[in-house]
Amino acid sequence: MKKYIKHSVFGVILALSLSACMKDLDQEPIDPDSFTEKDVFKNATEAKGALAKIYASLSLTGQKGPSGDGDIAGADEGSTGYTRMQFYLQVASTDEAIIRWSDAGVPDFHNMSWTPANTFNNAYYNRLGQQIAFANSFIDNAQALASDPEVGYYIAEARFIRAYAYYNVIDAFGKAPLVTSSKADLKPAQNTRAELFNFVESELKDLEGKLKAARANEYGRVDVVAAQALLARLYLNAKVYIGQDKYTDCITYAKKVIASSYSLNTTDANNNGTAYDELFLADNNSNGAQNEFIFLASFDGLNTKTYGGTAFIIHGATGGNMNASSLGINDGWSGLTAPKEFVNKFEVSARNGNNEPTAWKDKRAMFYTDGQTYENTDLKDFTKSGYAITKFKNITSTGAAGKDPEKKFPDTDLPLIRLAEVYLTYAEAVLRGGTGGDRATALVISTNCVAVLMVTPLAT
Incomplete structure (x- = not known):
């Protein structure tokens, strides 16, 4: 360093x-x-x-x-x-x-x-x-x-x-x-x-x-909730950073965030049976996902041209038999894949003859398997280094590609702090012994993230 x-x-x-x-x-x-x-x-x-x-x-x-x-x-x-x-x-x-x-x-x-x-x-x-x-x-x-x-x-x-x-x-x-x-x-x-x-x-x-007060600023600029959410994240890891347990402080600030006017996205704007993918689409600044974004890196296909950000994530995760156009881009960089350890975190609904997962009950499991190996057998070959990932797309909730006519640079914003993270932060701090939270609620959140949507707002 x-x-x-x-x-x-x-x-x-x-x-x-x-x-x-x-x-x-x-x-x-x-x-x-x-x-x-x-x-x-x-x-x-x-x-x-x-x-x-x-x-x-x-x-x-x-x-x-x-x-x-x-x-x-x-x-x-x-x-x-x-x-x-x-x-x-x-x-x-x-x-x-x-x-x-x-x-x-x-x-x-x-x-x-x-x-x-x-x-x-x-x-x-x-x-x-x-x-x-x-x-x-x-x-x-x-x-x-x-x-x-x-x-x-x-x-x-x-x-x-x-x-x-x-x-x-x-x-x-x-x-x-x-x-x-x-x-x-x-x-x-x-x-x-x-x-x-x-x-x-x-x-x-x-x-x-x-x-500024919660949601009182322009989209893309921070307000008071960003400071509270970052404090919760800082306190969650305090034991590592300074050798002191700060879980109770973490709970205090997480509850402030959860009680704010930010809300988990429940809008299934593209009518595909889940509101989760809206968080990672090209219109995530306006399709309902923005209500969950506390702090973000903003991208625009015409005005923020970069090979980092969501361009790196979307292009980088595209290769093999994948149709780049279906993701709103012109080509793939054949770089990013998912190791099986990550794939195995999601509940499976179907397997192939080799007992490898090919479909999932969990809508958050956005993997592309056609022509891809489940095992990472050869890092030199995109198709042999794990399943591909289709989480981020330069496609809007209406199915249109982003604004860049060449489909090189996405409009998809990248959330740096989301409300869903703060729910999980709260749950972890409670389960690690912090006071001021509800253990039953924390258990529901930690064992079934989807159930976060059904959790009664926590009292401040």
């Missing part, structure tokens, strides 16, 4: 308009040759464009879409998107998925053999550092407009994204410098995991009184 977070010159970067980056942060383009940092922060309208850059750091990889002027050096730009690198470190290293590509450093995650020298490990660290630096620069410069209530919300949102980045640092790396100003030493001292934990906890608690 690097010894310090590198800082860049952010004036020019923050002077760029990110109107084309976030579909719900409508701003006029800012010419970086005509505007200085002072111009960007001369009023709330201009400052909103700078705020969009911070949100865009969750989705994009550079100043051009989809490539050509990347933010992170040392790795292929398409692979340096925040959510793609998080998938490498946090998903490909588990039984949830296999990335079968042989690019240097990629197999290390499936093999559990990556080191601090791994290209993507370093790129992820630098991406988080960059998000922190963007937020710091915004927070410092926006103070001149802090008397404007709307800018006060912008600052609070930037602080949340900074806290979220530090949460990811805590989770993936442990130690890192705690940098809270763009004017900090370029080589700040290393802080402990506990110090970072305390900072994130303190920030999120303070933000409860500074972010």
